[in-house]
Each structure stands twice: as C-alpha cells, then as structure tokens.
Amino acid sequence: MQQEVARRPSIVLVIVSAGLVLSNLDLFVVNVALPSVAADLKPHNLGDLSWILNAYAIVFAALLVVAGRLSDKISRKGGFLLGVGVFVAASAACAASTSVPMLVGFRVVQAIGAALLLPTSLGLVLGAYPPAKRFGAVRIWAVVGSAAVTVAPIVAGPLVDLSWRWVFVINLPIGLATLIAGALLLPRTEGDGGPAPDAAGSLLLTAGIVALTLALVKSGDWGWHSIRVIGLLVAAAVLVAAFLGRSAKHPSPVFEVGLLRSPAFAIATASTLVFGVGLGGMLLSAVLWVQNVWHWSPMQSGLSLLPGPALVPIWSQVAARLIPRFGPGRIVVAGSLAFAAGLVWWASAMTVEPDYVGGMLGGMALTGVGVGMVTPTLTGVAVSSLPPQRFATGSGLVNMIRQIGLTVGVALLVAVMGTPSTPAGHLDAFRTAWIVLAVLSAATALPALRLPRPKPAAAPAAAPAAAPEAAADAR
Structure with missing residues (x-):
C-alpha cells in the first residue's frame, strides 16, 4: 500500500485536502452562526462575541510554525493525524458548550489541532510530488483551502437553521473519515531531527x-x-x-528570518498579511450585513454569499494560465484591485432596504475574483521557493501570516463599526468599514509589484500544465 501511495501522490493530496477543509472551513463557518450563538448564549456585545472567531485564529496563527517545525523534527504523518484527532474531539466539545467562555476555550483546543494538521498537510503534499509538479499541487491545495474558507458561510446556512451546534457536529464524520484514510494510506515519514521548536x-x-x-x-x-x-x-x-x-x-525559531532572504518568499508573505486583513473583515461584514441589517435567515445569508466562492476556483485557474505570461506579481495586483473594487461597490451601492442584485451581487463577485487570483498565487510562489527540509515549517509561516491578517481584519471591523443603534447608523458604519478594508486590500498591490518572475526551471512556469494534471490525478 505504501508503494502504491508513492506512485500516486494524488492519494496523499486527496487525504490531506480533507484535513485542510476541516481547519479552513472552521475559520469562518462560525461567522454565519454568530447571531444564533448570541441569541442562545447571550454575550454582552459584538466585541465579546468576536472572540469566538479571534481566539481560534490567534492560537491557530501562533502555533502553525511550531507545529510545522515539530512535525519536520518527528513525523509529518504523525503530526497530521494527531492534529485531526484533536480537532475532532474539540469540535464535539464546542457543540456541547453552554456559555461563550466555554465555547471560546474549546475553540482554542480546536485551533491547536488545526495548527498541527495544516502545515503537515502541505508538507506531505510537497514531499509526495516531484519538483516539476509541486507548484501545480500547491495551487490545488491552496484552492481547496480558499474554497473552504469562502464556502463556509454557505455550508453553515442550512446547519444553523437546525442549530448553531451543527456547524461543529459536521466536523465529526469528515474528521473520522480523514483519520482512518490517513492512518491506512499516508506514507510514513521520518523526522529530520534538530532542536526543539521555540x-x-x-x-x-x-x-x-x-x-x-x-x-x-x-x-x-x-x-x-x-x-x-x-x-x-x-x-x-x-x-x-x-x-x-x-x-x-533561537536555533529553531517560530519566525525563521533566513527564509526572508528569498525575495519571492518575503514579498509573498508581506502581501499575504495585508490581503488577509481585508479578507477577514470582508467575510464577517457580509454576514453581519445580511443578518443584522437585512434580517435574512442563515439559509438566505449563506446563499447570498454563493457567487463569491463559486468564482474562486475558476479565477484561480485563470490566474494559473496567466502567470507564465505576466508573472505572479501582476496577477496579484489585478486580484487585489478587484477585491478592493468589490468593497467599494458595497460602500457605494448598499442600502438599508434589501436589494441583492443592485447592492450586494457585484461586490460579492468581485471579491471572489480577487480571492481566486491572489491567495493561491501567493501561496504557490511563497511555498515553492522553500528548501525541501523546511516544507512544513515554511508553509506554517505563510499560513501564520495569513491568520494574523484575518484576525486583525475581524478586530479592525469591530473597531471601525462600533455599536450603531439605528439603520442609518448601521449604513454609515458599514460604509466606513468597507472603505477602510478596500484601501488595505488595494495596498496588497504595493509589495506584490516587486514579486520576481519565476526562473524557467521553477514550478510557476509549469503551473498551467501541472495543475490540471494533478487535478485529474486527484479525481
């Protein structure tokens, strides 16, 4: 069985993608559930409620590199399976929570599991594919993660209509199936030794x-x-x-300064941080708008967000085909400007009276285009520049930066919006927040302009051919 897995790296990609869906889905699946959680558990205000999101994202970000380093040191397969197991157990505990502090505490445990499984998942993928096909595999991995993040509100809608607790219960069958398949099919890996993580x-x-x-x-x-x-x-x-x-x-730091000597890695991570701020604020603001201002149900809310996620994989493939001609920098610039334009659309077109087509649809589509072009491209460029012995650690660093950006985005949204009490106040608060987030998202273009073109032997040049081939293997 291990030899068969070695011949078919797509088996590894499929299994670890299931774990990736778990960790990334849960970053935002709770967004749609927040009003229902508030009605049931009765926190004092939006700030207190936001810690259900922020506690997860902060611990997730802070432990990603430590978990990646630990897995490099011991075993990527072991780290991945342990992470999935912790995540599944914590999900069950979240579903049984009876107060906001209890839910926040179990979200922290969830984040520990996610931090273990995420960097090891990419490390397993990169170790399974030959160098010429790694960029294509990374793009598929990144698309799966981006799609999980943006599809989360849609998945949450019908679940929340049953009960907010179902957004955690749904993790159990996926996680258990991933554990069984991973234990049986993932290749055994040996650690590289070295000092303990910091x-x-x-x-x-x-x-x-x-x-x-x-x-x-x-x-x-x-x-x-x-x-x-x-x-x-x-x-x-x-x-x-x-x-x-x-x-x-430190001999084994959380933030490995030496990786920043690679211009591609340094610039891609800086762009990832800035773009993450806009993405985190955008996703929460959309849910809060349709539920708190338009008073739509969780199901309606989830469906209203569908155009954005639907465009993410499409535009990721468009970006992959354009990278060899224009370079990754121009693709990221175009995507970040499209994302910012979507937020400006909302700021100028949204009204207190529900008007989905005229107010929300255009902005939702533009932000989906932006996510599809930016996130997989930045991840592919950054991770593909890493040395093989630092696959898990480096991927953890990239995702740590993204999660920090997402956390700051949620906190910034709460800070800018305040606590408006009238419909007009809600409109002004959201408009201000969308403009602020649009400016930050457009700022992603500044560092991205300096992204170097990949060398002919590097994976980005082969991405258009490698990605469809790897996708076919995965199917």
Missing part, C-alpha cells in the same frame, strides 16, 4: 496578537485615547519586538 517564542507571539486584537476590539468602548488601549498597543509592540529578537537568535 515554544516560548510562540507564547510571545500569541500574547502580542492578543494585546493588539483586544486594543482594537475594545477601542470603541474604552476610547482610542484610553490608557488601557494605549497600554495594550504598547504591550503588543514590545511583545512582537521581543518575539522577533528571540526568533533571530
């Missing part, structure tokens, strides 16, 4: 992100000039500085 550095990063997120979320209640907000921002800066200083000296 757990203290991970704690510094977690504390820094928590401080920044708390400052943003509470800025409306406490005021930007409050000593508490200022103190949290200063603490965040000090903690992040300490984290970077420790990473520069």
Whole structure:
C-alpha cells in the first residue's frame, strides 16, 4: 500500500485536502452562526462575541510554525493525524458548550489541532510530488483551502437553521473519515531531527496578537485615547519586538528570518498579511450585513454569499494560465484591485432596504475574483521557493501570516463599526468599514509589484500544465 501511495501522490493530496477543509472551513463557518450563538448564549456585545472567531485564529496563527517545525523534527504523518484527532474531539466539545467562555476555550483546543494538521498537510503534499509538479499541487491545495474558507458561510446556512451546534457536529464524520484514510494510506515519514521548536517564542507571539486584537476590539468602548488601549498597543509592540529578537537568535525559531532572504518568499508573505486583513473583515461584514441589517435567515445569508466562492476556483485557474505570461506579481495586483473594487461597490451601492442584485451581487463577485487570483498565487510562489527540509515549517509561516491578517481584519471591523443603534447608523458604519478594508486590500498591490518572475526551471512556469494534471490525478 505504501508503494502504491508513492506512485500516486494524488492519494496523499486527496487525504490531506480533507484535513485542510476541516481547519479552513472552521475559520469562518462560525461567522454565519454568530447571531444564533448570541441569541442562545447571550454575550454582552459584538466585541465579546468576536472572540469566538479571534481566539481560534490567534492560537491557530501562533502555533502553525511550531507545529510545522515539530512535525519536520518527528513525523509529518504523525503530526497530521494527531492534529485531526484533536480537532475532532474539540469540535464535539464546542457543540456541547453552554456559555461563550466555554465555547471560546474549546475553540482554542480546536485551533491547536488545526495548527498541527495544516502545515503537515502541505508538507506531505510537497514531499509526495516531484519538483516539476509541486507548484501545480500547491495551487490545488491552496484552492481547496480558499474554497473552504469562502464556502463556509454557505455550508453553515442550512446547519444553523437546525442549530448553531451543527456547524461543529459536521466536523465529526469528515474528521473520522480523514483519520482512518490517513492512518491506512499516508506514507510514513521520518523526522529530520534538530532542536526543539521555540515554544516560548510562540507564547510571545500569541500574547502580542492578543494585546493588539483586544486594543482594537475594545477601542470603541474604552476610547482610542484610553490608557488601557494605549497600554495594550504598547504591550503588543514590545511583545512582537521581543518575539522577533528571540526568533533571530533561537536555533529553531517560530519566525525563521533566513527564509526572508528569498525575495519571492518575503514579498509573498508581506502581501499575504495585508490581503488577509481585508479578507477577514470582508467575510464577517457580509454576514453581519445580511443578518443584522437585512434580517435574512442563515439559509438566505449563506446563499447570498454563493457567487463569491463559486468564482474562486475558476479565477484561480485563470490566474494559473496567466502567470507564465505576466508573472505572479501582476496577477496579484489585478486580484487585489478587484477585491478592493468589490468593497467599494458595497460602500457605494448598499442600502438599508434589501436589494441583492443592485447592492450586494457585484461586490460579492468581485471579491471572489480577487480571492481566486491572489491567495493561491501567493501561496504557490511563497511555498515553492522553500528548501525541501523546511516544507512544513515554511508553509506554517505563510499560513501564520495569513491568520494574523484575518484576525486583525475581524478586530479592525469591530473597531471601525462600533455599536450603531439605528439603520442609518448601521449604513454609515458599514460604509466606513468597507472603505477602510478596500484601501488595505488595494495596498496588497504595493509589495506584490516587486514579486520576481519565476526562473524557467521553477514550478510557476509549469503551473498551467501541472495543475490540471494533478487535478485529474486527484479525481
């Protein structure tokens, strides 16, 4: 069986993609469920409720590289299976939660499992494919992850109509099937040894992100000039500085500074951070708008978001075909501007009275185009530039940066919107938030313009041929 897997790397891709769907789906599947969670568990305000999202994203981000390094050191297969097991158990506990603090706590455990399985999933894929086909495999992996994130509200809609708890219960059959298939079919991998990962550095990063997120979320209640907000921002800066200083000296750092010597990797991760802010804010704002302003049901809300996710895989393939001609930088620039245009569309066209076609549809489509062009391209460029012995660690770093961006995006949305109490106030708050997010999304184009063209022997040049071939294998 192991020899058959070695001959058919697509088997590895299919199995780890199921785990990837689990971790990425749960990043945003809870968005649609938030109003139902609020009605049942009764938190004080949106800021408190947002920690159901942010606690998951923060821990997920902070542990990605540590988990990737640990799996490089011990076993990618073992790390992947352990991550899936933890995630499934925590999902069951989330479904049984009876308070917001309890749910936040179990979301943290979920995030630990997700952090274990995500970098190891890409490490297993990259280890299974020969160099010439890696970029195509990475693109498929990235498309699956992007599609899971954007499809999450659609999947959540009918589940939330039953109960918000079903958004966690649905993880159980997928996770158990992945565990069984992974244990039987994934190839055995040996670790490369080396020093233990920097757990203290991970704690510094977690504390820094928590401080920044708390400052943003509470800025409306406490005021930007409050000593508490200022103190949290200063603490965040000090903690992040300490984290970077420790990473520069530790033999097995969370943030491996040496990887940034690759221009492609450095620029792609910077672009990923900025784009993640816009994406995180956009996804939550769309759900809050249709449920809190238009008062649509979870099912209607999920269906209203369908055009965006539907366009992600289509435009990912379009981008793959255009990369050899125009280079990845121009593709990312075009995608980030399309995404920003979608947010500007909402800011100019949305009205308090429901008008899906005139108000929401165009913006939803443009943001879907943007995600399809930007996310898989940045992931493919960044990860394909890594040395083989750092596949899992490097992919963890890329995704860590993305999750930090998503977390900041959610917190920024809460900070900019505040707590409006009238329909006109809601409209003004959302318009301001969409313009802010649009500016940040368009700013993704600045670092992306400097993305170098791949060398002829590198995988991006072969992406148009490799991606369909790998997709055919996966089927």
